[in-house]
Amino acid sequence: MIKSTIKGIGFHVPDNVVTNDDLAKLMNTNDEWITERTGIKERRHRKNRNDSQETSAYLGFKASEKALEKAGMTAKDIDYIVFATLSPDYYFPGCGVLLQDMLGCDTIGALDVRNQCSGFVYAMSVANAFIKSGTYKNILVVGAEIHSFGLDFTDEGRGVSVIFGDGAGAIVLSATEDENAGDILAVNMHSEGKFADELCTQFPGSKFGWSDRMRKEPENVTNKEVYPIMNGNFVFKHAVTRFPETMQEALDKAGKTIEDLDMFIPHQANLRIAQFVQQKFGLPDEKIHNNIQKYGNTTAASIPIALSEAIELGKIKRGDLVLLSAFGSGFTWGSVLFEY
DSSP states (O other), X not given: XXXXXXXXXXXXXXXXXXXXXXXXXXXXXXXXHHHHHHOOOEEEOOSSTTOSSSOHHHHHHHHHHHHHHHHTOOGGGOOEEEEEOSSOXXXXXXHHHXXXXXXXXXXXXXXXXXXXXXXXXXXXXXXXXXXXXXXXXXXXXXXXXXXXXXXXXSGGGHHHHTTBXXXXXXXXXXXXOOTTSOXXXXXXXXXXXXXXXXXXXXXXXXTTBOHHHHHHOGGGOOHHHHSOEEOHXXXXXXXXHHHHXXXXXXXXXXXXXXXXXXXXXXXXXXXXXHHHHHHXXXXXXXXXXXXXXXXXXXXXXXXXXXXXXXXXXXXXOTTOEEXXXXXXXXXXXXXXXXXX
């Protein structure tokens, strides 16, 4: 029986640390307000918001280098890439092909996933299906974001802009028939598009306008269209409902219980959401890993960054049962349950 096992994992974040006090110099906010509502104390932003070198693909490249090193592999061993991001280097093509070139892979396939906060869970689910079907043997799964270039750092945008950070994480998912190796035991993915407007960026697109509108009537392109908008309370209420549902579904599919779980890695959207879910399932502190305090919400990168960090800290060991769950824009949500 073919298994999907994690052979290597790594993450990379920019060196530039941005604290809540730093943001308070740009907009009417403060450390207490941000910490109370999100749990975030600091995040990473690329040093220059207009930097054309430190891009999402570049962060993904740096994380991938570390994952390949941990796996004892080279780029030539990879036969497929799945790259999750909402902040691509170009509108098109996607970041997957840019990463293929940066790493020096062969002319392998490269798929981009646009599922925002659920992007990495979706990407892992796709990679797992390819491996279990025997189509590919070694897949690089990446989540990477540069949010800092596209946030509104004024009082109008503070409710969203204080949340997000830049970063990337990557795993090498490989096929094996080793009975002692870890395996992905259950996956699930869901969506509810009727709530798309509750968390989105509207422009550019075929609905709200394209480059022609920006050129002909730039004065009519509003901040609300260009920058991310979020109905925070609405998103929170749905997240605390969908998180437990997708978690329980994954456990049930694998014939496991919450007591069997060794570690839960939630998408780092808001510390209050993670704490709510932890309390609902009665998880002790040692069975959940949160790092939103240090990195903010890095969207598709948040789960692989947190997973990589937890492994580096020795909180996850080979053979442990690990659950990854996410909820975000779309709305989309889902989980991956695996033995590491």
